[in-house]
Amino acid sequence: MQLAVSTLLSGIAAGGQYALIAIGYTLVYGILRLINFAHGDVFMVAGLVVVYMSASMPLYIALPLMIVFIVALGFVIERVAYKPLRSAPRMSVMISAIGVSFLIQNFATYYTGGLARYYPEIPFLYDSVTIAGATTRWVTIVTPFIVVALVLLLLLLINKTKIGLAMRAAAKDFETCQLMGIKINSVISFTFIIGSGLAAIGSILYFTNYPSIMPVSGTLPGLRAFVAAVFGGIGSIPGAVVGAFIIGICENIVKVNPTYSIFSDAVTFIILIIVLGVKPTGLFGEKITDKV
Amino acid sequence: MSGVILSIKDLKVKYGGIEAVKGISFDVREGEIVTLIGANGAGKSSTLRTIAGLVKPAGGSISFNGEDITGANPTEIVKRGVTLVPEGRRIFADLTVLENLRIGAYLRHDSLKEDIEWVYSLFPRLEERSWQAGGTLSGGEQQMLAVARALMSRPKLIMMDEPSLGLAPIVVRGIFDIIREINKRGTTILLIEQNANMALQAADSAYVLETGRITLSGSGEELLKNEAVQAAYLGT
Numbered sequence: 214m215q216l217a218v219s220t221l222l223s224g225i226a227a228g229g230q231y232a233l234i235a236i237g238y239t240l241v242y243g244i245l246r247l248i249n250f251a252h253g254d255v256f257m258v259a260g261l262v263v264v265y266m267s268a269s270m271p272l273y274i275a276l277p278l279m280i281v282f283i284v285a286l287g288f289v290i291e292r293v294a295y296k297p298l299r300s301a302p303r304m305s306v307m308i309s310a311i312g313v314s315f316l317i318q319n320f321a322t323y324y325t326g327g328l329a330r331y332y333p334e335i336p337f338l339y340d341s342v343t344i345a346g347a348t349t350r351w352v353t354i355v356t357p358f359i360v361v362a363l364v365l366l367l368l369l370l371i372n373k374t375k376i377g378l379a380m381r382a383a384a385k386d387f388e389t390c391q392l393m394g395i396k397i398n399s400v401i402s403f404t405f406i407i408g409s410g411l412a413a414i415g416s417i418l419y420f421t422n423y424p425s426i427m428p429v430s431g432t433l434p435g436l437r438a439f440v441a442a443v444f445g446g447i448g449s450i451p452g453a454v455v456g457a458f459i460i461g462i463c464e465n466i467v468k469v470n471p472t473y474s475i476f477s478d479a480v481t482f483i484i485l486i487i488v489l490g491v492k493p494t495g496l497f498g499e500k501i502t503d504k505v
Numbered sequence: 506m507s508g509v510i511l512s513i514k515d516l517k518v519k520y521g522g523i524e525a526v527k528g529i530s531f532d533v534r535e536g537e538i539v540t541l542i543g544a545n546g547a548g549k550s551s552t553l554r555t556i557a558g559l560v561k562p563a564g565g566s567i568s569f570n571g572e573d574i575t576g577a578n579p580t581e582i583v584k585r586g587v588t589l590v591p592e593g594r595r596i597f598a599d600l601t602v603l604e605n606l607r608i609g610a611y612l613r614h615d616s617l618k619e620d621i622e623w624v625y626s627l628f629p630r631l632e633e634r635s636w637q638a639g640g641t642l643s644g645g646e647q648q649m650l651a652v653a654r655a656l657m658s659r660p661k662l663i664m665m666d667e668p669s670l671g672l673a674p675i676v677v678r679g680i681f682d683i684i685r686e687i688n689k690r691g692t693t694i695l696l697i698e699q700n701a702n703m704a705l706q707a708a709d710s711a712y713v714l715e716t717g718r719i720t721l722s723g724s725g726e727e728l729l730k731n732e733a734v735q736a737a738y739l740g741t
């Protein structure tokens with residue numbers, strides 16, 4: 214019972230953290246049909262920035278400042294690496310994304326000297342709590358609530374506001390959006406801002422579980438979140454969230470048996486392949502159409 | 506010249522090496538219905554898309570209300586009061602009918618209530634389908650929605666690219682009635698049509714475009730009577 218509770222709790226928490234990254238993948242894919250390979254690395258930078266900032270200022274300043282910085286980073290990456298390629302073949306943009314991913318990792322290696330850096334213990338989130346006999350950290354308990362709240366806010370934004378309307382329209386037809394007077398580049402920038410902002414918040418929750426952070430620390434969670442987005446049906450926000458929770462929970466169930474725990478990612482991917490075999494567009498995916 | 510709202514001078518449009526529009530000039534006067542007719546590939550859509558700012562001209566100038574708008578971006582052009590109902594309707598299939606109307610008014614910040622009521626009175630069918638996804642409408646209804654959406658920005662000049670394409674004759678007549686109605690309310694109309702007969706009947710002035718050049722012009726009536734036009738575009 215205790216084991217079941219703790220497994221489920223950590224599964225849900227991990228899933229929630231992946232969800233905050235996965236939304237960034239799915240939003241950007243939805244509007245640009247681009248897999249933003251740099252997204253996981255932006256997530257890692259969010260962690261590193263906290264490491265460095267917390268050395269010289271209190272966390273209650275460092276954390277909000279980090280979110281602002283990461284949002285700006287997401288914006289700049291889009292403007293510098295993707296916008297100039299707007300009319301280039303999609304493959305070129307993908308390669309640009311891979312390039313940005315490497316660039317960020319290289320920068321991180323340069324700054325950290327490639328060493329693991331100690332991630333600060335964030336008060337409250339880091340503190341222990343016991344639920345039904347299972348001991349865990351508060352972050353595990355609060356993550357699902359934060360994620361659900363943020364997702365509801367996001368859905369509200371997308372479905373009820375003008376910019377949300379523009380985002381939904383731009384996901385289908387840039388040119389007609391322009392005819393409505395919509396500035397496509399602003400809508401795309403806005404999408405990157407939301408995606409990086411959510412990843413920044415996710416990084417606080419995620420890295421609190423780990424003692425330290427390395428330049429490659431974004432790769433695995435980034436990859437899992439990407440898989441979650443595909444699993445849920447890339448382009449769909451509810452899909453990305455549900456996919457992320459499923460992947461988080463699966464991963465933690467496999468990890469229960471120490472012998473097999475190293476296979477947790479492989480098992481997750483096998484499940485993914487089976488699901489995509491049955492439902493090629495993912496759980497919530499529509500038929501993926503090429504944009505006009 | 507007074508009353509000229511849109512003035513095109515020696516407009517050229519190129520795609521790579523191909524010149525689709527080879528230096529055309531024409532004026533649209535305020536309150537008129539002007540039509541551009543021509544065969545497939547004549548450069549009609551290219552002309553409208555260039556005026557709308559989707560394509561940058563390779564030469565020549567476009568001025569609207571006396572101001573030069575050559576090469577301006579689409580947002581600027583919509584702001585000035587020029588809107589395009591694109592070829593093939595291009596409504597947003599996933600958005601509801603009402604959302605399609607709202608997005609047509611994207612640059613406006615005032616209340617849309619009156620305008621929505623007005624377009625619903627023009628197209629009662631759209632009101633019945635207000636909450637339906639645009640993609641579930643019939644072809645004719647989608648064309649109505651495309652026109653209604655364009656009206657939502659309160660344009661001074663509305664350009665329509667083959668609004669009758671693929672529609673049953675009765676629906677086409679309905680669309681043309683609406684075009685006249687919109688025009689009566691003071692909106693200037695630049696209309697592209699393959700359905701030359703209907704277009705020329707509605708038009709105050711008309712131009713024939715052939716492979717990127719204007720070869721004939723006159724009032725709608727004159728062109729209806731023109732033998733060359735009759736042979737080429739009216740099938741009589």
Ligand SMILES: Nc1ncnc2c1ncn2[C@@H]1O[C@H](COP(=O)(O)OP(=O)(O)OP(=O)(O)O)[C@@H](O)[C@H]1O
Pocket residue numbers: 520523525543544545546547548549550551552592699
């Ligand atoms: N994006 C483009 N790239 C290259 N060539 C183009 C492009 N758009 C149009 N053309 C070419 O320009 C010429 C004029 O095309 P345009 O669409 O303006 O014709 P049209 O008069 O609207 O024809 P239709 O009645 O068939 O719609 C055609 O030869 C077309 O192939």
Ligand SMILES: [Mg+2]
Pocket residue numbers: 549550551592666
């Ligand atoms: Mg055309």
